Every structure is written in C-alpha cells, then in structure tokens.
Amino acid sequence: MNSFHFNGSHYRAWQEPGSDRVRVDDAIVSVQPDGAHRFVAGLQGRSERLHAVADGDRVWVHWRGRAWALERVDPTRSSSVGGAAAAGIAHAPMPGVMVSLLVMQGQPVAEGDALLVIESMKLQTTICAAIDGVVAELPCAVGQSFQRGAVLAHLQAVEPAP
Amino acid sequence: MTPIRKLFIANRAEIALRIVRTARRMGIATVLPWHAADSHGPALQEADEKVQLFGEPPVSAFLDIAGLVRAARDTGCDAVHPGYGFLSENAAFARAVVEAGLVFVGPPADAIELMGDKISARRFAQEQGVPVTPSADEADDPVGFAERARAVGLPLLIKGAAGGGGKGMQIVREPAKLPDAIAVARRESERYFGDGRLFAERFVERPRHIEVQVFGDAHGHVVHLGERECSIQRRFQKLVEETPAPGLDPGLRERICSAAVTLAKAAGYVNAGTVECIVSPQREFFFLEMNTRLQVEHPVTEMVTGLDLVEWQLRVAAGEPLPLKQDQLRWHGHAIEARLLAEDADAGFVPDTGRVRLLRWPQGPGLRIDGGVTSGAPVTADFDSMLAKLVAHGASRELAISRLQQALAETVLLGVTVNADYLGRVLRHPAFAQGETDTGFLERHREALLPAPLRDDERRLLLAVAARALPDPSDRPAPQPYVAMGAWRN
Numbered sequence: 154m155n156s157f158h159f160n161g162s163h164y165r166a167w168q169e170p171g172s173d174r175v176r177v178d179d180a181i182v183s184v185q186p187d188g189a190h191r192f193v194a195g196l197q198g199r200s201e202r203l204h205a206v207a208d209g210d211r212v213w214v215h216w217r218g219r220a221w222a223l224e225r226v227d228p229t230r231s232s233s234v235g236g237a238a239a240a241g242i243a244h245a246p247m248p249g250v251m252v253s254l255l256v257m258q259g260q261p262v263a264e265g266d267a268l269l270v271i272e273s274m275k276l277q278t279t280i281c282a283a284i285d286g287v288v289a290e291l292p293c294a295v296g297q298s299f300q301r302g303a304v305l306a307h308l309q310a311v312e313p314a315p
Numbered sequence: 316m317t318p319i320r321k322l323f324i325a326n327r328a329e330i331a332l333r334i335v336r337t338a339r340r341m342g343i344a345t346v347l348p349w350h351a352a353d354s355h356g357p358a359l360q361e362a363d364e365k366v367q368l369f370g371e372p373p374v375s376a377f378l379d380i381a382g383l384v385r386a387a388r389d390t391g392c393d394a395v396h397p398g399y400g401f402l403s404e405n406a407a408f409a410r411a412v413v414e415a416g417l418v419f420v421g422p423p424a425d426a427i428e429l430m431g432d433k434i435s436a437r438r439f440a441q442e443q444g445v446p447v448t449p450s451a452d453e454a455d456d457p458v459g460f461a462e463r464a465r466a467v468g469l470p471l472l473i474k475g476a477a478g479g480g481g482k483g484m485q486i487v488r489e490p491a492k493l494p495d496a497i498a499v500a501r502r503e504s505e506r507y508f509g510d511g512r513l514f515a516e517r518f519v520e521r522p523r524h525i526e527v528q529v530f531g532d533a534h535g536h537v538v539h540l541g542e543r544e545c546s547i548q549r550r551f552q553k554l555v556e557e558t559p560a561p562g563l564d565p566g567l568r569e570r571i572c573s574a575a576v577t578l579a580k581a582a583g584y585v586n587a588g589t590v591e592c593i594v595s596p597q598r599e600f601f602f603l604e605m606n607t608r609l610q611v612e613h614p615v616t617e618m619v620t621g622l623d624l625v626e627w628q629l630r631v632a633a634g635e636p637l638p639l640k641q642d643q644l645r646w647h648g649h650a651i652e653a654r655l656l657a658e659d660a661d662a663g664f665v666p667d668t669g670r671v672r673l674l675r676w677p678q679g680p681g682l683r684i685d686g687g688v689t690s691g692a693p694v695t696a697d698f699d700s701m702l703a704k705l706v707a708h709g710a711s712r713e714l715a716i717s718r719l720q721q722a723l724a725e726t727v728l729l730g731v732t733v734n735a736d737y738l739g740r741v742l743r744h745p746a747f748a749q750g751e752t753d754t755g756f757l758e759r760h761r762e763a764l765l766p767a768p769l770r771d772d773e774r775r776l777l778l779a780v781a782a783r784a785l786p787d788p789s790d791r792p793a794p795q796p797y798v799a800m801g802a803w804r805n
Contacts, residue, residue, distance in 0.1 A: 155782045159774070166782035175779035180772070182779035190673050192780050196772060203776075204727045205784035206673040212781040213672060218724030219736040219766065223781040248668045248696035250372070252506070273666050273696055276550065277503060298372065298696060301668065 157212075158224040240283045241308035249273030250298045251305070260288045261311070268306045286310045316634040317418055319343055319394040323387035324362070325408075326398030327377065328687030329703060330609075332358035334396050337625040346390045348383065350376050355692035364390055373697040377401045380408050384415045394418035394632060396625075400699065403608040404431045420632040422531075422586045422607050430582055430605040433514050434476050440602040443581050445574045448593075448601045450516035452476065461493055464515035473497060475504025476512040483507060484551050486518055519601065521753040522593035524548065525560050526606075527575035528616045528624075531584040532631045538641045539572045540616050540624075546752040547741060549664050554734075554757070555741060556612035557651040558619055561712060561750030563594075571600050578605070586631050587613075587624055596753075611654070611704070614683060618650035618708040648708055649715040653723060653738040655703040657694045660737035661766060666700045669693075672730030677722040681708040681715070684722075694731045702733065712750075716742050740764050 154167040167176045173183050184194040192203045204215040210225045252270040256262055262282045269280050269291070286308035293305050321344040324331050335345045335358055347362035352373040359365055366386045368376035376382065378401060387395050395412045397403035397420070409424040421427070430436045434452045441447055451463035453476060464471060473496050474484040483503030485496035497513060505511040528540040544560035545553040560568070575590035582605075589610050591603040613624050627638060658666045674690040686703035688694070694702065705722050709715035723739040741747055744760055757764065769777070 155785060157778055157781060159778065160769070164774075164778050166778045168782055175782050177775040177778045177782075178771075180775055182775055184779050184783040186783070190784070192783060194776055194780055196776050201776060203780045204673060204675065204729065205780045206729050207785050208670070208672045208730055212784050213729035214777045214780050214784070215673075215727045215729055216777065216780075218726075218739050220727075220729055220733070221777055222732070223777065225781075225785065247665045249666075250696070252502075272506070276666075277499065300696075 156226040158226050159221070163226060241286055241289075241310050242304055243268060243280050243283065243306040243308070245271065245299050245301055245303045245305050246278070247271075247273045248299065248301045249278075251293045251295050252277060253295060254291055255279075256288050256291075256306075258288050258291055262286060262288060262308065271305065280305055282306075282308055284308055284310050317393070317632075319418060319420075319629055319633050321346065321390070321392045321394075322420070322629070323383075323390065323392035323395045323417075324348075324358075324398065325377065325383045325387075325395055325402060326400070327353060327698065328356055328358065329685045329701070330398040330611075330687075331356070332361060332687060333685050334398065334625050335361045337623055338629070341626060341629060343629065346387070346392055348376070348386055352695060352697050355689055356687055357689050358687065366390055380405070380411050383408075384411050384417070387412070387417055388415055392417065394420055394629075396420040396628070397608065399608050399611055404606065406431065418632050420586070420628050422584055422588060426582055426584050427607045430584070430588070431607050432476060433474070433604050434512075436605055437602065439582065440578055443578055445578055445602045446600065448517045448519060450514065452514050453512040460513065460515070461497060464497075465490060465493060467515055467517055470518040470520070471496075471515050472518040473500045473513055473515050475500060475508055475510065476514045477504065477508040477510040519593050519595050521596050521755055522546075523560070523753050524553075524591065524603075525563065525571060525594050525600070526589050526591040526610075527572050528610070528613065529575050529579040529584065529588050529590060530624075530627055530631070530637060531579050531586065531588070532637045533585050533634055534636045535580075536637050536640070537576050537580045537584060538637060538639070538644065539576050540620055540622070540644065541646055542568060542572060543610075543612055543615055544752060545612060546754050547747075547756055548754050549660075549757050551754075553612065553654065554656075554738065555651065555653050556615055557649065557712070557715070558615045559646070559649065561752065564598075567594070567598055567600065574600075574602070578602070587628050593754075611701070612652050614685060614704060614706045615650040615652050618683065618706060619646045619648060620644060621647065648710045649712040650706060650708045651712075651715045651719050651742075652704050652706040653719055653742070654701050654734075655705060655726065655728070655738070656734050657700045657702055657731045658734055659732045660734040664734075666696065667732040668695055669731035671728060673727055674729075675725075675727035677705075677725035679718060679722065681718050682706070682722050683708070688728075702728065713748075716748070736766065737764065740766070 173185050175182050187193045190206050212223045249271045252272045254269045255267050266282045267279050289309040290307035323346045338345045344363045346364040348366050348368045350373045370376035402408035406424040406427040409419045412419040437447045453460050471487040483500045485500045487496045501511045524545045527542050531537040543558045545556040547555035587609050589606040592600045594600045671692045683706040688702045707715045707718035720742045723735045726735045
C-alpha cells in the first residue's frame with residue numbers, strides 16, 4: 154500500500170498482488186504497464202494512456218498533456234514543527250539567489266515588514282515577515298544561491314505581553 | 316570575403332544546437348563552451364569540439380568576454396556566434412572578437428551601441444521619422460528624472476536604458492508609486508546590465524507587440540523578412556509568437572515593415588536584427604527598441620519563408636551579399652511558436668528546478684522542436700528557464716495552432732514542472748483563436764486559463780497509475796498492520 158500527498162490531501166492506493174487492479178478509496182482502477190513508463194488505465198469504461206515515472210518519493214504522472222507530481226508519504230515520518238515556530242521560518246518559494254538583506258540578526262520586525270529580496274530567473278521578490286518577532290537567523294548571504302524550500306530567515310516569535 | 320571554417324558558439328542549450336546544425340550543413344566546424352553545472356545539453360554531443368569554462372555563478376562564464384575570446388582563439392576558430400542573451404548585444408564583446416582577428420557573427424559594434432541602447436535608438440528612430448511614444452530619459456539627477464517622468468503622463472513604463480527581455484520593467488499607474496518603481500527598476504538594471512540609467516515612457520494600454528525581422532549585408536542592402544506578433548507575454552517575457560500577425564491590415568503591415576527597413580538602412584545595420592514596435596488599438600504604431608541579434612522566436616520566420624536565418628547570418632558575416640532581394644522573398648502559410656519553460660504557470664509562473672526523468676518529444680507534419688535538454692539533465696536556477704521551443708507550421712493560422720496544441724499535449728517532460736499544459740490552454744482560449752491578442756492577454760484571462768479541477772475518478776486514475784509506477788512493492792515486505800487490515804476502507 155502507498156500513501157500519497159496530492160493537491161493538499163492524503164490518499165491511499167494499494168495494488169492487489171499479482172493483478173492489474175489498484176484500489177483507490179473504495180474504487181478499483183485497472184492499470185496495465187504498456188512499455189517503458191507508459192500505462193493503460195481504465196476511466197469510465199474507456200482506456201486512457203498515461204506516462205509516469207518515479208523520482209525518489211515523488212511520482213510524476215502525465216495524462217492528456219498535463220503533468221502532476223504526487224508525493225509518496227512515508228507513514229513512519231512526520232513533521233514536528235508547527236504553529237508559530239513554523240510561521241517564523243521564511244522558506245524560499247523558488248530556487249534563486251539572495252539579492253539583499255533588509256534586516257540584521259537580532260533586529261525586531263513586525264508582521265509584513267520586508268526582510269530580504271531574492272532573485273530567481275529574472276524575477277525579484279521581496280520576502281516579508283509572517284509574524285511579529287526578532288530576526289534569529291539569516292542563513293543565506295547576499296550572492297548565495299539556494300534551492301526551493303531553503304530557509305532564508307528565521308524569526309523568533311515575540312511573546313505577547315501579559 | 317572572409318570564409319568561415321571554424322565557428323565558436325558563445326552560448327548554450329537549444330540555440331547552440333540550432334547553430335551547430337546549420338554550421339555543419341555548411342561544412343563549418345563548431346566549438347562549444349560548457350560549464351560543469353551544465354554538461355548534459357544535446358548541443359555538446361553534436362558540436363565538433365568542446366571547451367570547458369569556469370566561473371561562479373556558472374552564468375558568469377558565459378559573460379566573461381576575455382575568457383570566451385581566448386577560448387575561441389585557442390581552439391583555432393575564425394568566427395564567433397553569440398546566439399541570443401548573454402553577450403549577444405554587448406558592443407564590447409563584438410569589438411573584442413574583431414580585435415582578436417575573428418569575425419563576429421552579428422552587427423558591427425557601432426550598430427550595437429547605437430541601436431542596443433534604448434535612449435540613443437529612440438532618438439535615432441525619431442530622427443528618421445519613425446514614431447516613438449512620449450518619454451523621459453535619465454539625467455545624472457534622479458530627482459529631476461522623477462519629475463520629468465511624471466510630466467510624460469500616466470500610465471508610465473519605467474525600465475533600464477541598457478536592458479532587454481523585460482528585466483527591471485515597472486508599470487506605474489498612480490503618482491504615489493513612482494519613487495518605489497524607480498528604485499526597483501534602478502536596482503535591477505544595475506544588477507543585470509551594470510548600468511542603472513533609467514528610461515520612462517508612456518505606457519500604451521492594450522498594445523500588441525509586433526516586431527519586424529530585418530537583415531542587412533556589408534554591401535548596403537537591407538531587407539525585411541516580415542513581422543512576428545509576440546503579444547502573449549508574462550512579466551514582459553514572450554511565451555507565444557507567430558507570423559503573420561493575425562488581423563494586421565496590409566497597409567499597416569507595409570508601413571511597419573518599411574519603417575523597420577528605413578531604420579536599419581540609416582543605422583548602417585549589418586546581419587540579423589529585429590525592430591520591435593507596439594501597435595495600439597487605434598492602429599497607431601510606435602518604435603519600441605531594436606534587438607541587435609538573432610531572436611529566440613526566429614524559427615516562425617524561417618518556417619514561413621523557408622529560409623535558414625543562421626545561414627544568412629554566417630554568409631553575411633563572411634562578407635557575402637544577402638542571398639535574396641526584397642522582391643524575391645515569399646511567405647507561405649502561418650507559423651506559431653510556444654516556449655516550454657521550467658515553471659509552474661498556475662502558481663504565478665514560479666520557476667521550478669529538478670532533473671528531467673522522462674522526455675518524449677512529439678512528432679508530426681509541420682512540426683519543429685528546438686530543444687536544449689536531454690533525459691537525465693538537471694534543470695537548475697543557474698541558467699534561463701527555457702527548455703525548448705515548439706514550433707508548428709500550417710497553411711492557415713487554425714491549422715498551425717491546432718498542430719501546436721497537439722504537439723504540446725504530446726510533449727512528455729517529467730521531473731520538473733513545465734508550462735506545456737498552460738500553453739495549450741492559451742492556444743485553446745476563444746479570444747486567442749479570434750486573434751484578440753495584446754500584451755495584457757494572459758493577465759486579463761487569468762481565471763479562464765486556470766486548469767479544470769480534477770473529478771474524483773480522474774484523481775483516482777492518477778493515484779492508481781502513480782502507485783503502479785513506484786518500484787515493485789514486492790521488493791519491500793508489506794508492513795504487518797496493512798496486511799492484517801485486508802480489504803480496508805478509507
């Protein structure tokens with residue numbers, strides 16, 4: 154059985170051993186390999202041709218000109234960061250290069266304050282603070298490149314006054 | 316006459332491959348530079364020789380004038396083709412190539428300087444009687460520039476005087492937003508072009524972007540190869556280009572093309588160039604800028620004229636006269652190009668990176684693929700996000716569009732998010748079919764261009780195939796609780 158993260162939800166798919174039947178939700182979908190990375194699958198009584206390729210924990214599926222990335226979820230792993238702590242971490246929305254840092258470590262910032270400017274493939278984007286807090290860490294220096302999802306700034310949330 | 320025997324291509328990816336193919340057909344050997352961050356391209360497999368470049372970030376290797384000229388000389392080349400982007404519109408590069416005793420496959424450095432700078436090019440166009448939009452250019456005093464920019468009238472377009480490709484452009488519709496727009500444009504202009512001088516002009520609402528391919532030789536001849544419409548743009552970058560421009564009346568086409576030839580002739584222009592114009596809904600046209608190089612979208616012109624523009628470039632660079640005169644040129648049918656980019660068009664055109672895991676190019680009549688990636692190639696943020704150009708030709712616009720739609724649907728490129736389906740949705744939009752194109756098209760039809768949500772059975776189809784595409788589960792023992800669950804319910 155496989156668990157997938159897809160379009161913001163979790164789904165499970167289970168291939169019956171020794172058959173072309175894959176159980177998804179309460180339904181059965183017949184899927185037959187049809188050459189390298191090609192599959193024929195049933196949809197409403199018709200045969201649909203799809204391409205699919207696994208890439209680590211991600212499966213790319215191509216159907217009728219459109220492609221989707223389905224993330225396989227390992228049920229033994231789970232994220233432990235949540236809430237305000239997670240909101241204080243500014244992740245790179247895309248791969249790119251750091252253009253300028255507008256704040257310094259230790260500086261207090263308010264929600265919406267501009268923190269830094271990144272550039273990716275001819276596009277400059279300003280990253281703003283998601284919470285009120287103090288700049289705890291700026292792991293990426295000006296001129297340094299980063300991948301999508303990299304931590305660009307870490308804000309320590311300010312405890313609301315009692 | 317300076318016959319070219321060995322050509323150094325100061326570029327990479329699809330345009331490098333495209334140049335290699337023409338050079339080989341003409342019996343010219345090719346040398347291609349490469350960087351360790353970009354060693355998978357099909358062009359590298361096809362070139363006769365390769366030279367490794369070094370530099371960090373990798374793009375700097377392709378901007379290193381001295382390093383590239385040295386590499387060209389060391390490999391015994393007698394000419395340099397700059398492709399597009401990188402140093403293709405850099406007069407200092409053109410000059411350095413010539414001073415090293417090599418032929419630069421492009422216009423003379425003086426023509427690049429005159430026409431490549433937006434300010435001097437506009438002034439020159441005005442002098443030649445070619446219409447331009449009201450504007451203000453940058454003086455030494457940025458405060459004074461803001462005042463004069465405001466005086467031109469809103470809406471305003473602020474951009475780098477030395478720029479191109481939409482980099483650093485800002486639209487201002489409210490007076491209060493002007494200072495910020497100037498600051499951003501200056502920062503980007505300095506960063507990309509090393510020149511922070513700005514330029515402000517009246518922003519024409521609902522403009523069509525129409526450009527003319529011109530060609531000059533060293534014997535004083537200049538011809539045009541017709542126009543291209545490139546109005547389908549996101550963030551000032553072209554996504555879809557076609558020729559002829561749909562619905563452009565013959566009188567206006569003739570006036571635009573003649574103006575382009577006039578301009579190129581007056582500039583003493585040699586080799587391939589493109590005169591870019593905007594056409595207003597009231598059928599006025601204004602000179603925008605000249606690109607002093609081969610354009611990304613040149614294949615559509617090649618498909619309707621049956622010519623090879625890189626061959627013309629190499630012949631002209633060698634000192635030959637243009638192969639054809641204006642009255643010998645013919646145009647057949649309609650051609651349209653779509654740029655396949657590594658980006659998530661539905662999430663605001665956010666670039667994506669990854670590795671190409673599966674690649675299947677479409678085939679069919681009237682189809683041309685200029686691709687720069689191979690299966691297994693990493694797609695990084697080090698270089699431009701364009702992976703390929705799909706170009707379709709047909710007797711009619713409808714046939715060309717329909718062929719391109721099919722080609723996009725049959726393009727399987729998995730491992731990085733690409734915009735193939737989005738491009739297909741653009742081509743299927745009724746307004747596009749009607750030729751109702753202007754540079755605001757994608758933004759105006761943003762909602763209609765979103766993908767249809769998946770039905771439950773379609774979602775199950777994808778999940779089932781994804782499960783099947785994973786490595787054989789029998790290689791991994793099933794976890795005990797799942798086996799025990801048997802026919803589970805979700």
